[in-house]
Amino acid sequence: MSETSQETLSFQAEVSRLLDIVANALYSNREIFLRELVSNASDACDKLRYAALTEPQLLENDPELRIELSVDKDKGQLIISDNGIGMNREDLVESLGTIAKSGTSAFLDKLGDKRGEVDLIGQFGVGFYSAFMVAQHVSLETRRAGEETGWYWESTGHGSFTIAESDSAPARGTRITLTMKEDAQEFLEAANIRRIVKTYSDHIAFPVELKGEGDEENERLNSAGALWMRPKSEISDEQYKEFYKHVAHALDDPWTWLHFRVEGKLEYTGLLFIPSQRPYDLFDPQRKNSVRLYVKRVFITDDCETLLPSYLRFLRGIIDSEDLPLNISRELLQHNPMIAHLKSAIVKRVLGELERKAEKEPEDYVTFWESFGPVLKEGLYEDRDQSEQLLKLARFRSTRREGWVSLDEYIAGMKPGQNEIYFMTGEDPEVLRKSPQLEGFYDKDVEVLLMCDPIDEFWVPAVGSYQEKEFKSVTRAGADLDNIESESKDESQDTEAESEDSDVEALVTFLKENLSDKVKDVRASKRLTSSPVCLSADSGDLDLHLARMLKQHGQLNQEMSRILEVNPRHPLVRRLSEKLNNGADRSGLEDMGELLLDQARILDGDLPLDPASFSQRLSQLVQRSLE
Numbered sequence: 371m372s373e374t375s376q377e378t379l380s381f382q383a384e385v386s387r388l389l390d391i392v393a394n395a396l397y398s399n400r401e402i403f404l405r406e407l408v409s410n411a412s413d414a415c416d417k418l419r420y421a422a423l424t425e426p427q428l429l430e431n432d433p434e435l436r437i438e439l440s441v442d443k444d445k446g447q448l449i450i451s452d453n454g455i456g457m458n459r460e461d462l463v464e465s466l467g468t469i470a471k472s473g474t475s476a477f478l479d480k481l482g483d484k485r486g487e488v489d490l491i492g493q494f495g496v497g498f499y500s501a502f503m504v505a506q507h508v509s510l511e512t513r514r515a516g517e518e519t520g521w522y523w524e525s526t527g528h529g530s531f532t533i534a535e536s537d538s539a540p541a542r543g544t545r546i547t548l549t550m551k552e553d554a555q556e557f558l559e560a561a562n563i564r565r566i567v568k569t570y571s572d573h574i575a576f577p578v579e580l581k582g583e584g585d586e587e588n589e590r591l592n593s594a595g596a597l598w599m600r601p602k603s604e605i606s607d608e609q610y611k612e613f614y615k616h617v618a619h620a621l622d623d624p625w626t627w628l629h630f631r632v633e634g635k636l637e638y639t640g641l642l643f644i645p646s647q648r649p650y651d652l653f654d655p656q657r658k659n660s661v662r663l664y665v666k667r668v669f670i671t672d673d674c675e676t677l678l679p680s681y682l683r684f685l686r687g688i689i690d691s692e693d694l695p696l697n698i699s700r701e702l703l704q705h706n707p708m709i710a711h712l713k714s715a716i717v718k719r720v721l722g723e724l725e726r727k728a729e730k731e732p733e734d735y736v737t738f739w740e741s742f743g744p745v746l747k748e749g750l751y752e753d754r755d756q757s758e759q760l761l762k763l764a765r766f767r768s769t770r771r772e773g774w775v776s777l778d779e780y781i782a783g784m785k786p787g788q789n790e791i792y793f794m795t796g797e798d799p800e801v802l803r804k805s806p807q808l809e810g811f812y813d814k815d816v817e818v819l820l821m822c823d824p825i826d827e828f829w830v831p832a833v834g835s836y837q838e839k840e841f842k843s844v845t846r847a848g849a850d851l852d853n854i855e856s857e858s859k860d861e862s863q864d865t866e867a868e869s870e871d872s873d874v875e876a877l878v879t880f881l882k883e884n885l886s887d888k889v890k891d892v893r894a895s896k897r898l899t900s901s902p903v904c905l906s907a908d909s910g911d912l913d914l915h916l917a918r919m920l921k922q923h924g925q926l927n928q929e930m931s932r933i934l935e936v937n938p939r940h941p942l943v944r945r946l947s948e949k950l951n952n953g954a955d956r957s958g959l960e961d962m963g964e965l966l967l968d969q970a971r972i973l974d975g976d977l978p979l980d981p982a983s984f985s986q987r988l989s990q991l992v993q994r995s996l997e
């Protein structure tokens with residue numbers, strides 16, 4: 371390196387934290403560092419091949435792209451070279467000093483002291499930095515294709531790295547030298563290197579070679595060639611899994627994969643994976659789709675926004691087209707009608723496969739749903755053409771079952787006289803289960819779906835119905851249980867209910883007058899069985915949970931006026947009613963009315979309208995009862 375240009379730079383704070391984790395207690399199988407470095411070298415070759423489509427001279431002097439591993443036992447070094455795209459100074463500082471991934475800080479915070487957790491770090495993928503699991507010193511010489519200046523980079527992984535111009539960098543591409551830690555000498559053994567490459571990197575599309583000693587020829591370690599072009603029968607499950615880890619930069623096993631070839635007017639091959647673990651940034655709006663697009667085996671981009679709908683953004687893998695033009699820009703490619711065609715074909719295939727899984731392996735399907743259901747549901751809102759099929763695939767928590775229920779199962783279990791699909795939204799199914807609004811539904815054994823993903827608030831109104839059955843929120847007063855036949859009750863109970871209603875009529879009128887500025891209406895409730903009161907929304911009004919969510923996010927300023935339902939069968943309500951009918955002191959009853967309303971608000975997860983007055987009223991009440 372040339373001394374004059376040498377500079378020492380600090381790693382971004384997140385990188386330092388990550389390196390600390392990586393170097394100390396990361397994976398039980400450290401050997402995957404080699405997979406990561408070979409994978410990067412292969413990506414670098416892919417990038418060069420793409421760049422050479424428009425600038426063929428970049429490949430001119432050295433057209434055979436390849437990756438070479440060599441060992442210097444005396445120095446305890448493993449060297450990984452590629453003749454791919456290489457890096458210039460900016461690339462080096464950007465790529466090997468910072469982490470561009472969004473949500474890194476949040477991720478590291480989450481990792482906290484659970485440092486050993488392979489699962490978590492595996493979702494994140496540490497790539498190049500995994501070299502520090504086995505190396506005490508990492509140096510790198512590189513020259514970007516088509517550029518004059520070569521660069522040197524080195525670090526021991528503690529806080530900083532050094533960068534300088536280099537005279538000895540390869541003519542093109544990157545050479546990484548790992549000086550191994552004392553306890554990582556085993557990775558200098560040819561037998562181990564052979565085994566590791568065969569295990570993890572056999573599918574790499576470029577030759578991976580082990581440099582021969584002295585005059586010996588290089589030894590080819592992998593099969594090379596695009597894995598997805600081989601017939602399915604020649605690919606083992608292990609090979610599929612390793613390929614997934616390479617394309618997805620993941621450590622988990624895929625939940626399933628689809629490998630298909632389509633011939634005819636448009637020809638393409640696809641190898642798509644559904645991960646088994648939910649990536650940590652699945653809901654990050656910055657997150658990109660990462661199905662890689664190839665044209666005739668040439669990698670084009672892993673950022674073709676129009677190739678997948680965003681509700682399938684959990685997919686990983688490749689699509690390799692025979693028809694797309696090789697030489698158009700990535701931007702123009704996005705809008706090529708063939709991409710739209712590919713997209714709809716992928717959607718059809720993936721949803722078809724999910725339907726098959728749901729039917730044939732329902733238990734396994736549920737594990738998929740638990741990871742990716744909330745994302746798939748975005749499709750209900752975004753892609754109305756698929757909503758029928760997506761609704762078929764959706765699974766829900768419900769009041770009547772422990773596990774998950776499909777809409778078809780729900781409909782099959784509907785009660786005589788029930789025409790609607792009842793649901794309730796909230797944050798936690800267990801809290802919802804105890805909601806007073808559900809009492810009447812429990813009483814008549816009518817199943818209610820419990821929806822707890824934020825997206826549920828949006829797709830339900832957009833979709834409206836399934837199999838001609840409308841979705842109806844139980845928090846709307848309109849969700850009337852009168853029409854549904856009850857198994858436990860007979861006609862005489864209905865007339866009884868009517869007389870109960872008329873008993874509390876005066877109380878209802880009284881509360882209406884007194885609370886007119888705080889509620890829209892007061893009604894004798896048909897649904898409450900054990901709670902004295904609850905709030906509900908009028909049929910045209912915003913659902914309770916949605917209104918609360920919007921308020922939290924500053925999207926709704928005013929308080930929505932609600933309906934107060936009182937339970938005519940509850941002893942407290944009946945007692946109040948009697949008092950009123952017997953001409954009791956009205957001001958005491960007014961306080962009671964206020965307390966009932968606040969109680970309903972609390973049951974709904976809200977604060978009393980005026981906490982100070984609430985507390986005062988409550989104290990007075992307790993005091994009186996003690997006297």
Ligand SMILES: Nc1ncnc2c1ncn2[C@@H]1O[C@H](COP(=O)(O)OP(=O)(O)OP(=O)(O)O)[C@@H](O)[C@H]1O
Pocket residue numbers: 406410411414452454455456457465466494495496497498499544619
């Ligand atoms: N051999 C190489 N040739 C050219 N560029 C490389 C090479 N190795 C790494 N890089 C650059 O460094 C970047 C960071 O690599 P790193 O392995 O840390 O992350 P990644 O491959 O982008 O993603 P992941 O962390 O998911 O593996 C790469 O995106 C690439 O730009």
